[in-house]
Amino acid sequence: MNENARPLRRNEIRAQNEALILQAAEMVFAEAGFGGATMQLIADMAGLPKANLHYYFATKEDLYRRVVQNIFEIWLHAADCFDAAPGPVEAIGAYVDAKMEISRRHLNGSKVWASEVMHGAPVIQDYLETTLRDWTAGRARLIQNWVDEGRMDPVNPRHLLYMLWATTQHYADFGHQIETLNDGQPLSDAEWLAAKESVKSIILKGIGAI
Known part of the structure; x- marks a missing residue:
């Protein structure tokens, strides 16, 4: 132990514990769904007492909504490139890069979102009817302008x-299938880069942007 290391402040401990809980919750919700997940399972995955979870998140629904909100906000931020880009090539290219990197690094969050929507969005329908609807309308207007x-x-x-x-x-959502078709191995850095370039090329050529 570093004797010169300062003790963690209360807000830093809180942030660390929340990060542990959210990471564990993503994994459990992705595997078990909302109905199959329990606070005890999530606590065990996080390596924390169950009481700690209820200190940070009063109910399983509160924790679930936070997991969904996190991936949603990450996706929304990925589309910021639309606002500053000079045209469709730059905007859509940057968006594909960002979204695929999110799929690589937040695959469980993506799976939670997909499962929720496939079941009729019983918990996050309000996100779909408000934030997502408004975001989609705004990006659609930009694309229509380019057209x-x-x-x-x-x-x-x-x-x-x-x-x-x-x-x-x-x-992300079909990562296991992709890994299986890749001789049972996860995509390497080079394969992820090639996948991004391929997807961008197919889409941008397909819409006549390049």
């Missing part, structure tokens, strides 16, 4: 967004 300016083919902006989501999140 109107002749910078890409006339495609339905919403269907393009659905395709982008489905393609990039496939690498």
Whole structure:
């Protein structure tokens, strides 16, 4: 132990414990779903007493919503590139890069979201009806502007967004299938880079942006 290391402050301990709990919760919810998960399972996965979970998150639903909110906010932030990009090539290219990197590093969060939506979004329907609806409308307007300016083919902006989501999140939600088809090995750094470049090329050529 480093004798010169200062003791952790209370807010730092809280942040560390919350991070442990959320990481464990992502894994448990991804494997067991909301119904199959228990606070005890999550506590065991986090290596913390169950009482600690209830100190930070009063109920399983509170914890679940936080997990879903985290991945949702990460995805929303990934689309910031649309606002500053000069056109569809730069915006969509950066978005694909960001979304696929999220699939690589937050695969359990993506699986939790997918499972929730496939079951009719019983817990996070409000996100879909408010934040996601508004975000989608805003990005669709940007894409339509590029279409109107002749910078890409006339495609339905919403269907393009659905395709982008489905393609990039496939690498998380169907990660086991991809690994199996990759001779049982996870994609290497070089393979992830090649996958990103391939997806960008297919999509951007397909919409006539390059």
